[in-house]
Amino acid sequence: MEIRRADKIAETLEQLVFSGTYRDGERLDEVTLAEQFNVSRTPIREALQVLVSDGIAEKIPRRGVFVRQPGPVQLMEMFEMMAELEAACGRLAASRISEEGLQQLVDANSSCQKAIDANDHAKYYSENEKFHQIIYRGTANCYLEKQALRLQSKLKAYRKMQLRFRGRMAQSMTEHREIVDALKAEDAEKAAHVLRSHVAVQGEKFYQLMANFNG
Amino acid sequence: MEIRRADKIAETLEQLVFSGTYRDGERLDEVTLAEQFNVSRTPIREALQVLVSDGIAEKIPRRGVFVRQPGPVQLMEMFEMMAELEAACGRLAASRISEEGLQQLVDANSSCQKAIDANDHAKYYSENEKFHQIIYRGTANCYLEKQALRLQSKLKAYRKMQLRFRGRMAQSMTEHREIVDALKAEDAEKAAHVLRSHVAVQGEKFYQLMANFNG
DNA sequence: ATAGATATGATTGTATACAAGATGTTTGAC
DNA sequence: GTCAAACATCTTGTATACAATCATATCTAT
Numbered sequence: 001m002e003i004r005r006a007d008k009i010a011e012t013l014e015q016l017v018f019s020g021t022y023r024d025g026e027r028l029d030e031v032t033l034a035e036q037f038n039v040s041r042t043p044i045r046e047a048l049q050v051l052v053s054d055g056i057a058e059k060i061p062r063r064g065v066f067v068r069q070p071g072p073v074q075l076m077e078m079f080e081m082m083a084e085l086e087a088a089c090g091r092l093a094a095s096r097i098s099e100e101g102l103q104q105l106v107d108a109n110s111s112c113q114k115a116i117d118a119n120d121h122a123k124y125y126s127e128n129e130k131f132h133q134i135i136y137r138g139t140a141n142c143y144l145e146k147q148a149l150r151l152q153s154k155l156k157a158y159r160k161m162q163l164r165f166r167g168r169m170a171q172s173m174t175e176h177r178e179i180v181d182a183l184k185a186e187d188a189e190k191a192a193h194v195l196r197s198h199v200a201v202q203g204e205k206f207y208q209l210m211a212n213f214n215g
Numbered sequence: 216m217e218i219r220r221a222d223k224i225a226e227t228l229e230q231l232v233f234s235g236t237y238r239d240g241e242r243l244d245e246v247t248l249a250e251q252f253n254v255s256r257t258p259i260r261e262a263l264q265v266l267v268s269d270g271i272a273e274k275i276p277r278r279g280v281f282v283r284q285p286g287p288v289q290l291m292e293m294f295e296m297m298a299e300l301e302a303a304c305g306r307l308a309a310s311r312i313s314e315e316g317l318q319q320l321v322d323a324n325s326s327c328q329k330a331i332d333a334n335d336h337a338k339y340y341s342e343n344e345k346f347h348q349i350i351y352r353g354t355a356n357c358y359l360e361k362q363a364l365r366l367q368s369k370l371k372a373y374r375k376m377q378l379r380f381r382g383r384m385a386q387s388m389t390e391h392r393e394i395v396d397a398l399k400a401e402d403a404e405k406a407a408h409v410l411r412s413h414v415a416v417q418g419e420k421f422y423q424l425m426a427n428f429n430g
Numbered sequence: 431a432t433a434g435a436t437a438t439g440a441t442t443g444t445a446t447a448c449a450a451g452a453t454g455t456t457t458g459a460c
Numbered sequence: 461g462t463c464a465a466a467c468a469t470c471t472t473g474t475a476t477a478c479a480a481t482c483a484t485a486t487c488t489a490t
Contacts, residue, residue, distance in 0.1 A: 004276050004443080005443085005444080006443080006444090007276075029471085030471075030472075031470095031471080039444075039445085040444060040445045040446070041445085041446090041472090042443080042444055042445065042446090043443080043444065043445095045261075045472090045473090046260075046264065046443095049261065049264050049265075049268075050264075050268070053264075053265070053268030053269075054268075061219050061222075061472085061473090062450090062451055062452065062471080062472060062473080063452075063471085063472080064471070064472070074357070074358060077356045077357060077358035077359065078358050080307070080356055080358075080359065081303075081356065081358055081359045081362065084299075084300075084303035084306070084307075084359070085299075085303075087303070088296075088299035088300075088302070088303065091299070092295070092299075141292045141295055141296065142289070142292060143289060143292035143293050143295075143296055144292065144295065144296045144299070147296065147362075219473080220473080220474080221473080221474090244441085245441080245442075246440095246441080254474075254475085255474060255475045255476070256442095256475085256476090257473080257474055257475065257476090258473080258474065258475095260442090260443090261473095276442085276443090277441085277442060277443080277480090277481055277482060278441090278442080278482080279441075279442070
């Protein structure tokens with residue numbers, strides 16, 4: 001028998017929400033879930049509380065917990081915050097990132113380019129994430145790094161969409177190189193600026209997608 | 216009988232941790248707390264989970280939950296992140312804040328000045344908070360606003376310390392006026408820059424306090 | 431005497447039972 | 461026929477009981 005069923009259930013539920021199995025506004029019934037997972041209500045309640053604290057669901061006292069997926073407006077806001085967070089990371093990393101970190105960035109970029117050449121989208125996604133995570137780490141600020149990782153993770157699913165735009169990946173690579181150059185030159189302002197627009201573009205592309213859906 | 220005992224307990228426990236009743240590393244025993252609050256272990260466990268998700272405590276499976284107050288390093292990191300967050304807010308608010316918002320900033324500054332003249336520290340603290348919160352609101356980005364409010368709240372207790380520095384309040388007022396001027400001029404870069412250093416100074420002052428304690 | 435193993439006690443995790451509030455339906459009055 | 465109030469039912473919140481795991485102490489063997 002496994003330990004900490006509640007944690008595993010929370011993880012599973014999060015994936016179910018992200019994969020769209022549970023729609024926005026849907027109520028997560030304790031007894032139903034308990035039956036589905038073959039456990040009592042206790043671990044289910046603990047798992048639901050995790051979802052609530054992660055902002056994936058909302059708990060209304062004496063009413064239950066309801067799925068709360070971000071709408072278009074909230075997503076745009078999150079992308080904007082991500083852009084500012086990344087800019088801050090770039091600014092701080094410019095004067096703090098190690099030689100080793102810079103080398104890791106160059107390596108990650110090479111992997112990105114290889115993924116593009118091989119048309120391996122999955123590989124590109126993961127290497128692109130790694131690239132940004134190296135910059136977070138380069139801030140030498142664990143708290144900031146943690147927050148950046150959290151938001152990056154939340155936006156993961158939506159960031160994938162905008163990369164389908166024609167020529168976006170190639171453009172993205174050019175920006176990556178600019179970022180590395182700015183960091184190498186310890187140019188904090190430029191690193192912040194390039195990173196901000198690099199991420200802000202994702203939000204704009206996403207907005208275009210949403211607009212096209214509706215129009 | 217009140218509803219949602221667990222939530223009230225969580226609130227009380229948070230205050231107890233902040234007030235120093237529970238020291239860093241201390242274990243929060245479920246049965247002891249249950250006796251103290253005259254409830255069963257169930258609401259205590261829910262309350263502890265809230266503390267954990269708020270980063271006030273840490274849960275080690277099968278071991279218990281332990282108080283985790285931020286150390287000097289983590290606090291410096293949080294101040295640094297706050298500085299960057301405020302800078303981002305200033306940048307965005309510069310082009311988005313309404314006339315009404317600008318007027319509220321001016322009013323809040325007047326109240327701050329009055330509090331200084333009356334030597335009313337408590338009043339100054341609250342009006343100073345209000346000043347920054349107006350800027351958060353001015354970003355027209357609810358997500359960013361929420362994050363800024365969260366961090367501001369977390370640093371509240373520690374921010375009070377540095378205002379005792381000689382002349383800090385007067386200097387702070389000058390900076391506030393600079394910030395308002397930059398926002399009025401819709402100068403995003405300047406607003407960001409002034410806000411960043413305005414908050415960063417708090418971190419530095421705090422560091423000086425810590426250093427003096429140890430030396 | 432010390433190191434390792436085992437047993438015992440304590441503590442967390444889970445299940446079940448009970449209490450209290452919320453929702454929805456039915457019944458009655460106007 | 462409609463509105464309101466009371467009742468029935470369902471769901472959440474809390475208490476208690478049980479199971480599983482971890483820490484500590486004791487006992488044995490080298």
